Amino acid sequence: MTVAKNILETIGNTPLVDISSLSPNPQVKILIKLEGVNPGGSIKDRIALSLIEDAERTGRITPGATLIEPSSGNTGIGMALVCRVRGYTLKVVLPQNVSIERRQLLEVWGAQIIESPGSEGSNGAVRMAQRLAAENPDWVFLYQYGNDANPRAHYEHTGPEIWRDAPEVTHFVAGLGTSGTLLGVGKYLKEKNPAVQVWAVEPPTGEMVDGLRNLDDGYIPPIFLQNGGEELLDRKTIVGPKDSLAWTRRLIDVGVFAGISTGAALAGAVKAAQLIESGTVVIVSPDGGWKYLSTGAWTDDLDEVVERAKRIIYF
Amino acid sequence: MSVELRLPTMLRPAVNGAPSLTMEGETIGEILTTLVTEYPGLSGQVLTDDGSLHRFVNVYLNDDDVRYLDKLETKVADGDVISILPAVAGGAS
Structure with a gap:
């Protein structure tokens, strides 16, 4: 290990850990890539750096720039970290119903928070950011849902890291979100081995769907369409x-303290392991458990935590 | 096959407010075609004029998005739960 020139150099190259003792099928290995070890605490550090460096190269942002981004947490935190180090101002449009720790971390890094209605979920945050960016043409809107530097970060780094560490991979399972991880890693792995299966897991839309008045309020990330996601x-x-919560708790048995969306990815991996004869399933753990302690995810009655989880955005 | 079809809030007014319906059919396509025939208020909302799925509609067979199964040809079994949901932006991101 050499000395990193600055904290941003420590983003990526995350560990891949064998957690096959949780696999329901002895012929199927499960490996987990721990993105929580990134300096901002999540996989989104990768795309924050990629989006901002791409914008610096193309001249979209210049010293002292102000950026705006919709985020339910992790991208905002990653961008706030990069912006702090590089000297930019960041405004994050954040749905009201995210865990308290996400809000606190944004404040730690000095991001300015603009609240969007919780009932409209991430869709509402995206819409508000689009409107504010249009009203303030001097703010730079890098738009993680529509910027190719998002999947590119995973095509150039996350995917090659997985292939380097586990070329025996047969299945890749990750949360959908912006779709950047699945698109970038999935494309890379399929180029290396077309037989690799790429599975998305997603949370139920739950109550946030009630905020939609009609289907045309629906949303598909532009990067998903541009990169042939379907x-x-x-x-x-x-x-x-x-x-999601039950599997997040099971991870503690193998010493992995991860966020709730990791439990969802593991549930997907377990389903894959039950459906196939043999193979190696690689999952991504987007973040560690720290930001979810206030939800009681590990300590409180499971049914009570489930009810609480329905009201916050944890993906 | 008899299945339960669940509808999102925004589509319920077109089916007299029902959150779910009991439907008969062999495939997802057959069931959705029956749905829009019985409730013409939903035509153009779930299926487009050429009979394909509306782009902002996701249809799940139990927990799986049928776009990644056999699309409208996906076969159903007795007791399956089919859910129609609007496409929304993912979370954490």
């Missing part, structure tokens, strides 16, 4: 909060 994915499965 052709790339082999399966897309909903994992509910109860399964």
Whole structure:
């Protein structure tokens, strides 16, 4: 290990850990890539750096710039970290119903928070950021849902790291979100081995759907359409909060303290392991458990935590 | 096959407010075609004029998005739960 020139150099190159003792099928290995070890605490540090460096190269941002981004937490935190180090101002449009720790971390890094209605979920945050960016043309809107530097970070780094560490991979399972991880890693792995299956897991839309008045309020990330997401994915499965939380707790048995969306990815991996004869399933753990302590995810009655989880955005 | 079809809030007014319906059919496509025939208020909302899925509609067979199964040809079994949900932006991101 050499000395990193600055903290941003420590982003990426995360560990891949064998947690096959949690696999329901002895012929199927499960490996977990721990993105929580990134300096801002999540996989989103990768895309924050990629989006900002891409914008610096192309001249979209200049010293002292102000950036705006919709985020339910992790991208905002990653961007706030990079902006702090590079001297930019960041405004994050944040749905009201995210865990308290996400808000606190944004404040730690000095991001300015603009609240969007919790009932409109991430869709509402995206819409508000689009409107504010249009009203303030001097703010730079890098738009993680529509910027190719997002999947590119995973195509150039996350995917190659997985292939380097586990070329025996047969299945890749990750949360959908902006779709950047699945698109970038999935494309890279399929280029290396077209037989690799790429599975998306997603949370139930739950109450946030009630905020939509009609179907045309629906939203598909532009990067998903531009990168042929529908052709790339082999399966897309909903994992509910109860399964997500139960598997997040099981991870503690193997010493992995991860966020709730990691439990969802593990539930997807377990489903894959039950459906196939043999193989190696690689999952991504987007973040560690720290930001979810206030939800009681590990300590309180499971059914009570499930009810609480329905009201916050944890993905 | 008899299945339960769940509808999102925004589509319920077109089916007299029902959150779910009991439907008969062999495939997802057959069930959705029956749905829009019985409730014409939903035509154009779930299926487009050429009979494909509306782009902002996701249909799940139990927990799996049918776009990644056999699309509208996906076969159903007795007791399956089919959910229609609007496409929304993912979370954490």
